[in-house]
Amino acid sequence: MLHLRAYVASHLLSSPSTSAISTLRRLISAAAPAISPHPRFAVEDYLVHTCGLTRAQALRASTQLSHFKSRAKPDAVLAFLADLGLSSTAVAAIVATDPKFLCAGVERTLAPVVAGLTELGLSRSEVTRLVSLHPSHFRRRSIVSSLQYYLPLFGSSGNLLLVLERDTYLVGSNLEKVVKPNVLFLRQCGLMDSDIAKICVSRSRILTAKPGRVQAMVACAESIGVPRGSGMFMRALRAVAFLSEDYIATKVKYLKKIFRWSDAEVRHAVSKYPYVVPSGEDMLQRKSEFLISEMGLEPAYIAHRPIMISLSIKGRLRPRYYVLKFLDVNGLLDQNPDYYYVFKMREEVFVKKFICPHKEAAPHLAQDYAATCKGEVPTNFRFT
Known part of the structure; x- marks a missing residue:
């Protein structure tokens, strides 16, 4: 500012007195910052005041939305979500989780997705639940074809949404290279689609694992004495899924020790009640002390009735x-x-x-x- 004053003063002294005022106006105008008739869109403030994010959330999210020049597109997305019936809290959670949701085209993507899901039989409340669960997938039209495959497999939209609540990978997984080969293999092992659906409620990642890994899971289920095609196979697969062979071997040794079982008895117990394998060791120790030490039951009696171990x-x-x-x-x-x-x-x-x-x-x-x-x-x- 001091430099500007000196610069202006020197020009005033050297200029004719009749033009001093006009010269001053010209110089001040040249030195003043330009004011745009269209100020830059403040993304961070928009996320806080319009979308309901905290300042920290807005700061993180704004890095993905720095290209926004106006509020036209995000306003359209927010209006669309409000029309679906989502609360302001739910909208804030969606934007915080997936800031790029505000970049989605309403007419080009979001509206066709909602129409497609509705045609598949999803209710309005189920659609809003889905957008809250998986916003990044919801803004892709491929979600409709994915759910078109999954709905018959899981039997109902309710069953499917129950799985999707626990698995963030299922919707985005490659159907042709991963999911369908796994489903085909499990069917070849004697499982019905209803069995697969039951497994996925607690072990949903089994469909999105590499096909070779799923084959290894089946081998583990067979290794504890439950052949594929048997009535207990579904339970065995659910029990040992994602457990390593070393873990299973170590657990079987532990069961033999605390329940005083022979090789034949532990094999029979595990095949009758596969869930004993992933059970915690502290719990198993307490059950052993009560059933054998306090009640006086014979180890062989427990081995042939292992469901007792599951009871409180x-x-x-x-x-x-x-x-x-x-x-x-x-x-x-x-x-x-x-x-x-x-x-x-x-x-x-x-x-x-x-x-x-x-x-x-x-x-x-x-x-x-x-x-x-x-x-x-x-x-x-x-x-x-």
Whole structure:
């Protein structure tokens, strides 16, 4: 500014007095910054004030939208999302997750996608759920052809959306080179489409894994004694999917040790209840201590009824065992029941068979049983 003043003063001194004012105006005009009639579009501020992003989110997102010169296109996208019924919170989440969603063409892409999904049978609420789950895929028209393949496979849009909530890769995976070969192979292993859908609810990545990896999963399922085509194969595949051969071998050794099983017994137990393989070691240790050390069950008995390992000690095994022991100690059992069948009974059946008949002889039995289910040990159930 000082330089400008000196520059102006020198020209005023050297200029005729009659032109001093005009010279001053010309020089100030030349030195002043140009003001554009169309100021630059402030992307970051737009993301904060119009889209609802935080300042930190807007700063990150704005790097992908620096080419925007006006709010015309993002305004059109926001209007489209609002018309679909998405809340401002949902829109903010979409833009924060996928800023380039604001670049999508409404007439060219978004509207045709919605029309295509509607023709496939998706409801309006399912469409809005899908755009929230996978905005980056929703702004690609190929999502319609992908879902056209997946819908018959999963049986319903509800089943499909349940899987898509857990798997961000399924919609964008290569159908021809990855998904379809995997589905074909699983069908050749004896699985129905309904079986594949059930597996994908908890192991959705099985369809998007490399075909060679899926073949290895099938080999692992067979290695624990469950052949392809058998009724237990689907469960076995779901249990060992993405587990390594070394992990499975180590776990089998651990099961033999804590349950005192022979090679034949552990193989039988794992084939009957494959989910014992991925179960946590701490949980398995507690089940072993209760079933063998406290209840006194034989290892072979457990090996042939491994489903007992899946039952809760607190919520089912201990309360029912204590009831039976109480009845036995007090001479109220007609015969020794089979623990496996007692543990498998529905709650109402157990109460009707072992608690209701003894209301007079043991009036506090129902209360003690309920307390034990909550983790307490009533006086009547303290057997020492």
